[in-house]
Amino acid sequence: MRSTALHTDRYELTMVDAALRSGAADRRSVFEVFTRRLPARRRYGVLAGTGRLLEALESFTFGSDEIEYLRSSSNLAPETLEYLAGYRFGGDIIGYPEGECFFPGSPVLTVRGTFAEAVLLETLTLSILNHDSAVAGAASRMTTAAHGRACMEMGARRTHEGAAVAAARAAVIGGFAGTSLDEAGRQYRLNVIGTAAHAFTLVHDDEESAFSAQVAAFGPETTLLVDTYDVATGVDRAVAAARRAGGELGAVRLDSGDLVAQAFRVREQLDELGARSTRIVVTSDLDEYAIAALNAAPVDSYGVGTRLVTGSGHPTAELVYKLVARENSAGVMEPVAKVSADKASVGGFKLAGRVMGGTGPTAGTRSVAAPEGAGPTTGGDGGAGEPEVPAGATAVEELIVASADSAAARAELERTGARPLQVELVSGGRIAEEHRGAGAVERARARLLESRAELPYSAWRLSEGEPAIPTRHLAV
Amino acid sequence: MRSTALHTDRYELTMVDAALRSGAADRRSVFEVFTRRLPARRRYGVLAGTGRLLEALESFTFGSDEIEYLRSSSNLAPETLEYLAGYRFGGDIIGYPEGECFFPGSPVLTVRGTFAEAVLLETLTLSILNHDSAVAGAASRMTTAAHGRACMEMGARRTHEGAAVAAARAAVIGGFAGTSLDEAGRQYRLNVIGTAAHAFTLVHDDEESAFSAQVAAFGPETTLLVDTYDVATGVDRAVAAARRAGGELGAVRLDSGDLVAQAFRVREQLDELGARSTRIVVTSDLDEYAIAALNAAPVDSYGVGTRLVTGSGHPTAELVYKLVARENSAGVMEPVAKVSADKASVGGFKLAGRVMGGTGPTAGTRSVAAPEGAGPTTGGDGGAGEPEVPAGATAVEELIVASADSAAARAELERTGARPLQVELVSGGRIAEEHRGAGAVERARARLLESRAELPYSAWRLSEGEPAIPTRHLAV
Numbered sequence: 001m002r003s004t005a006l007h008t009d010r011y012e013l014t015m016v017d018a019a020l021r022s023g024a025a026d027r028r029s030v031f032e033v034f035t036r037r038l039p040a041r042r043r044y045g046v047l048a049g050t051g052r053l054l055e056a057l058e059s060f061t062f063g064s065d066e067i068e069y070l071r072s073s074s075n076l077a078p079e080t081l082e083y084l085a086g087y088r089f090g091g092d093i094i095g096y097p098e099g100e101c102f103f104p105g106s107p108v109l110t111v112r113g114t115f116a117e118a119v120l121l122e123t124l125t126l127s128i129l130n131h132d133s134a135v136a137g138a139a140s141r142m143t144t145a146a147h148g149r150a151c152m153e154m155g156a157r158r159t160h161e162g163a164a165v166a167a168a169r170a171a172v173i174g175g176f177a178g179t180s181l182d183e184a185g186r187q188y189r190l191n192v193i194g195t196a197a198h199a200f201t202l203v204h205d206d207e208e209s210a211f212s213a214q215v216a217a218f219g220p221e222t223t224l225l226v227d228t229y230d231v232a233t234g235v236d237r238a239v240a241a242a243r244r245a246g247g248e249l250g251a252v253r254l255d256s257g258d259l260v261a262q263a264f265r266v267r268e269q270l271d272e273l274g275a276r277s278t279r280i281v282v283t284s285d286l287d288e289y290a291i292a293a294l295n296a297a298p299v300d301s302y303g304v305g306t307r308l309v310t311g312s313g314h315p316t317a318e319l320v321y322k323l324v325a326r327e328n329s330a331g332v333m334e335p336v337a338k339v340s341a342d343k344a345s346v347g348g349f350k351l352a353g354r355v356m357g358g359t360g361p362t363a364g365t366r367s368v369a370a371p372e373g374a375g376p377t378t379g380g381d382g383g384a385g386e387p388e389v390p391a392g393a394t395a396v397e398e399l400i401v402a403s404a405d406s407a408a409a410r411a412e413l414e415r416t417g418a419r420p421l422q423v424e425l426v427s428g429g430r431i432a433e434e435h436r437g438a439g440a441v442e443r444a445r446a447r448l449l450e451s452r453a454e455l456p457y458s459a460w461r462l463s464e465g466e467p468a469i470p471t472r473h474l475a476v
Numbered sequence: 477m478r479s480t481a482l483h484t485d486r487y488e489l490t491m492v493d494a495a496l497r498s499g500a501a502d503r504r505s506v507f508e509v510f511t512r513r514l515p516a517r518r519r520y521g522v523l524a525g526t527g528r529l530l531e532a533l534e535s536f537t538f539g540s541d542e543i544e545y546l547r548s549s550s551n552l553a554p555e556t557l558e559y560l561a562g563y564r565f566g567g568d569i570i571g572y573p574e575g576e577c578f579f580p581g582s583p584v585l586t587v588r589g590t591f592a593e594a595v596l597l598e599t600l601t602l603s604i605l606n607h608d609s610a611v612a613g614a615a616s617r618m619t620t621a622a623h624g625r626a627c628m629e630m631g632a633r634r635t636h637e638g639a640a641v642a643a644a645r646a647a648v649i650g651g652f653a654g655t656s657l658d659e660a661g662r663q664y665r666l667n668v669i670g671t672a673a674h675a676f677t678l679v680h681d682d683e684e685s686a687f688s689a690q691v692a693a694f695g696p697e698t699t700l701l702v703d704t705y706d707v708a709t710g711v712d713r714a715v716a717a718a719r720r721a722g723g724e725l726g727a728v729r730l731d732s733g734d735l736v737a738q739a740f741r742v743r744e745q746l747d748e749l750g751a752r753s754t755r756i757v758v759t760s761d762l763d764e765y766a767i768a769a770l771n772a773a774p775v776d777s778y779g780v781g782t783r784l785v786t787g788s789g790h791p792t793a794e795l796v797y798k799l800v801a802r803e804n805s806a807g808v809m810e811p812v813a814k815v816s817a818d819k820a821s822v823g824g825f826k827l828a829g830r831v832m833g834g835t836g837p838t839a840g841t842r843s844v845a846a847p848e849g850a851g852p853t854t855g856g857d858g859g860a861g862e863p864e865v866p867a868g869a870t871a872v873e874e875l876i877v878a879s880a881d882s883a884a885a886r887a888e889l890e891r892t893g894a895r896p897l898q899v900e901l902v903s904g905g906r907i908a909e910e911h912r913g914a915g916a917v918e919r920a921r922a923r924l925l926e927s928r929a930e931l932p933y934s935a936w937r938l939s940e941g942e943p944a945i946p947t948r949h950l951a952v
Contacts, residue, residue, distance in 0.1 A: 009633070010658055017693050123657070156485055163639040194486030205804055214490075218493075310786075328681055337678075
């Protein structure tokens, strides 16, 4: 894999340069990835990209090409170039597993290392997590809106060619059944689908010969696109083409017009023709709202393009990468935070847990928004006598415990019975195998299904509203 | 470069499969890239990505890895895999030069070859042109809104890591002065800028030591970020840090709060401190509207992130790739078009020209929208007696001439005195050198400046409205 080390904003390199000179480069530091808010109408976020980030991290080294580029095009000191030439991330990263739901303030990724080694990862980390989480979040809304009908990703043509591969991966994590994009299929072993475009009908002398050609190649179980000319005529011809080949047509695809009305008409026509097993696939300008509106119509599956790969109105998650703690000149770790009114953050290393209904001190408070900032926990004891979280338990709170002492934070989380949310991703520079590679996609998809199922029903709403559960910050 | 051939939607491969079987694969075909409409509030589009497409086309071959993937994961016939293994685009491509403005219906790219060889390029072509044109279009609006003040691209963290590189390139085509992203600087020899984030201030024990460290590394002409704590105090400390190093501070950067009000306060403070040469850079959540609002404020340059790389509300251009003509079974070229009400297109091979004010038959008609569909030209003769297009001439119409005979179309364009818009990009599979590589960015940027300057003033408006010039279709 080509070096990923220049997927870096120049200021990260200049900060390393100046910090090497000031001595701050070696200070132990904690950077945190979180979002201050969810996009409008989003009740939860879906973390995606972790597996890709870990793969990219492996190639985050400055080889001779990268160093030569920097030497010739920057004002970095020779000592800085030397530091970069020897750079390899040697710190620790914990984070929410890929596919986990998140909320405002959730510490979805925490990077610990020296200031210099951790600050360099800002841009690459955010590029990957912001893009993939935006798509996975949109995909999750679409798949819940589809209520079990299959959704297929078809948006490659509407996004950057490399982003398209990552978008297909994120869509599958968000519950999509597959993609149209072969490069994504190859890289992540995704289910790839596709039959024909209008061009295939148009290149033939008439619709009948096009349909016959496609059925000859792929059998009657193929999907025929019936709206190049007249839809009703197209459906007749499609069913006939399949029957001439001795079978019943697999599906018809509708890619234009009023899909709800057309789906009813086409279903009726198919049934009248006796083609009751022939399915209806729709693919024109869909998003979660269009899918919800089509739920009442006799549609079997959805192909989604533009709105999926562009995050359905929110093409980037608003995740930021902030220094939240660092060693001071006396060698003591201290929380730090920017104080600007509109971009304030909560300092300190944090552990996070999802508090479940009936099992912790916050049971019954699910409709109460958590206060801004940290405060002491109140009520309940969540002790050993409490029952296990039952199957079908409902999440009631995102509890985020800041502490200079991670044992104390862990004890506090345990006390509340919260489900711990962070897993070890990188330890002393060693990247955990189980969170990357093709298998990571399946695991992330399963994680989302489980995590989403725990959320209260409001999480499934498409309308404006508060996050599905409130976030509570605590300092111990 | 790695093979780009699987940046392909599966249906392109299945269409080739079925067309090889039906015999349609060899039919001479013409595919056209165009948009049916511009996004809301856009008065013109900016074509970008052509250079990247030509580079990607060079690697569009199916090697043994790609063939093996398809063999193991698709139902393509062995004959199809054999065809793909030998595939190399051998046709012709003409198109608008990168950086050229376009309008609804503009044939920005025309691909001619056999059906099979041309249909395979759909997804890659659209991915690249849709993404890059979306960013370049947004960038162009921002740079006109900035009225000569420098705009810098800083959005890498808010888009896919590969898309970020292309976005920086497109932003520079759209008039941006540079980027923060080193990988983009390396790949396209762009100007790369960057100094420090809030983390740099926070990692030091106090703001003063952070500023001193940065000035020690980069001299007093650096840009100091002054809003980590209190802005007024930050400005005092920043100016003092530069002066301790024996110079005047280059610039201060503001990244939060009410930028207009702050810019006035900070300018006043800098002037009172005698730091009249110290510039003000602003960088928080900017788009073309925020930039327009800041024009009245004493700001020297803009750093733009999220809204730029996500196309300022339109993360993808709506370019489509449609079969517009093909050989029939008798070997005669025929125009073809889908007839669906909401996705109709105009068939036939087309040449396009921009008609300039006072030089052609359409002079004086600039406020008249062109009728839908093709019709005969009327009035004027635009003959040899007409004056040359004067410097500073204004475009009045996008004239698109469809014809089975390109000599006839060319003659018609010449008759109107329109500026021909298409250039040869690929000829018999040979890719033109002058439209790719790092030099292509500079040329595209220059093309946009010229093309944009020809448009009527309404092109610069940020509000809702019609395209800056109407499109007229003509068939000869």
